[in-house]
Amino acid sequence: MRVAIVLFERFTALDAVGPYEVLSRLPGSEVVFVSTRRGPVRTDVGSLATVADAELAEVSEPDIVLVPGGPGQSDQMTDGPLHEWLRAVDQTSSWTTSVCTGSLVLAAAGLLNGRRATTHWLAMDQLGALGAIPTAERFVLDGKYVTGAGVSAGIDMALRLVGEIAGEDLAKTIQLGIEYDPRPPHDAGSAATAPAEIVERLRANSRHLLT
Amino acid sequence: MRVAIVLFERFTALDAVGPYEVLSRLPGSEVVFVSTRRGPVRTDVGSLATVADAELAEVSEPDIVLVPGGPGQSDQMTDGPLHEWLRAVDQTSSWTTSVCTGSLVLAAAGLLNGRRATTHWLAMDQLGALGAIPTAERFVLDGKYVTGAGVSAGIDMALRLVGEIAGEDLAKTIQLGIEYDPRPPHDAGSAATAPAEIVERLRANSRHLLT
Numbered sequence: 001m002r003v004a005i006v007l008f009e010r011f012t013a014l015d016a017v018g019p020y021e022v023l024s025r026l027p028g029s030e031v032v033f034v035s036t037r038r039g040p041v042r043t044d045v046g047s048l049a050t051v052a053d054a055e056l057a058e059v060s061e062p063d064i065v066l067v068p069g070g071p072g073q074s075d076q077m078t079d080g081p082l083h084e085w086l087r088a089v090d091q092t093s094s095w096t097t098s099v100c101t102g103s104l105v106l107a108a109a110g111l112l113n114g115r116r117a118t119t120h121w122l123a124m125d126q127l128g129a130l131g132a133i134p135t136a137e138r139f140v141l142d143g144k145y146v147t148g149a150g151v152s153a154g155i156d157m158a159l160r161l162v163g164e165i166a167g168e169d170l171a172k173t174i175q176l177g178i179e180y181d182p183r184p185p186h187d188a189g190s191a192a193t194a195p196a197e198i199v200e201r202l203r204a205n206s207r208h209l210l211t
Numbered sequence: 212m213r214v215a216i217v218l219f220e221r222f223t224a225l226d227a228v229g230p231y232e233v234l235s236r237l238p239g240s241e242v243v244f245v246s247t248r249r250g251p252v253r254t255d256v257g258s259l260a261t262v263a264d265a266e267l268a269e270v271s272e273p274d275i276v277l278v279p280g281g282p283g284q285s286d287q288m289t290d291g292p293l294h295e296w297l298r299a300v301d302q303t304s305s306w307t308t309s310v311c312t313g314s315l316v317l318a319a320a321g322l323l324n325g326r327r328a329t330t331h332w333l334a335m336d337q338l339g340a341l342g343a344i345p346t347a348e349r350f351v352l353d354g355k356y357v358t359g360a361g362v363s364a365g366i367d368m369a370l371r372l373v374g375e376i377a378g379e380d381l382a383k384t385i386q387l388g389i390e391y392d393p394r395p396p397h398d399a400g401s402a403a404t405a406p407a408e409i410v411e412r413l414r415a416n417s418r419h420l421l422t
Binding site for chain 1: 223224225228229231232235236241242243244251256258259260261262264311331332349360361362363364366367370371374379380382383384386387388389390391392393394395396397399400401402404405406409410412413
């Protein structure tokens with residue numbers, strides 16, 4: 001299983017690293033972080049850089065492609081090398097996947113037309129405008145197209161993918177290995193459960209990030 | 212709030228990036244990744260490098276110190292520059308913290324003597340042997356010493372820290388921002404809930420990592 005995780009400036013770190021932590025534990029898997037050029041790529045906050053070890057052209061025919069989201073997603077919405085590469089690797093991928101607003105990039109590249117998909121809760125309308133069928137679930141499988149909700153959802157999505165690829169026993173083994181027994185201090189992780197004034201404040205503050 | 216996250220070769224990515232994703236969203240916080248030398252530091256799996264932007268000597272008096280775990284923790288157990296730095300920054304830190312087997316490093320540096328602390332479920336015995344009081348909880352606060360359980364527990368721990376530092380409303384806001392509404396496909400994230408044969412297999416396979 002060759003896994004290619006896309007990086008771009010101002011991506012959100014956990015979108016990429018959550019699924020990485022799970023998928024890299026698939027026996028025999030090889031993960032490569034890929035970007036338009038090699039070298040450090042800064043996250044949205046700016047205080048973390050992760051290294052792209054390969055350029056897009058160096059990675060062909062990965063089995064799993066994963067596109068993270070983050071504020072920098074808005075720079076990846078026009079046709080160009082990344083979209084061309086995504087359409088090319090999608091021809092042979094077993095799974096074409098995204099976390100958070102990474103699904104907007106997949107959709108903009110034309111890969112989610114008429115497909116059920118999800119994204120960060122603040123970006124559902126845009127996902128629909130790009131031709132996908134917005135679906136408010138933690139992660140959505142539509143054939144080989146697998147999309148996760150916001151940021152932390154990539155962990156759940158990747159564990160499900162491991163189950164599909166290698167069976168539930170391995171998914172459970174990896175879950176126990178990363179001690180994924182979540183105990184959030186509050187029940188505030190979705191727009192349905194968070195206090196309404198917090199939902200509205202985030203919606204107002206985030207509008208400029210999602211254009 | 213200045214946050215220093217320690218990197219060392221063969222750390223586990225999510226140990227560091229989970230709390231980073233939360234703590235970097237504290238208004239006014241500055242996060243710096245710090246290591247014995249600047250530059251890329253490879254994770255345990257090897258296919259991801261994150262960049263240390265500062266050397267230990269360049270970072271003094273952070274408010275929060277965080278030590279991740281991972282297989283490379285076993286190279287950080289002898290006295291030397293990292294232990295000296297940890298003892299120095301602990302003099303003035305508001306919070307001295309760890310995720311996973313990072314607590315073994317804190318304990319080896321002499322910072323958890325007689326304190327309640329936690330670690331990855333496979334490393335509880337070692338934590339006790341190093342002078343701490345092993346406590347099987349998702350995260351443990353003992354004064355300013357805050358330790359998280361394995362890998363993914365750093366997200367829960369960091370949300371709790373945000374609550375302590377800036378109040379529950381901000382913790383909920385960050386939780387909603389990263390859409391942390393976990394839905395693991397299985398209930399297998401702790402030794403208490405995972406199938407017994409999976410617990411035993413992991414225990415057998417992981418013995419060489421925890422020496």
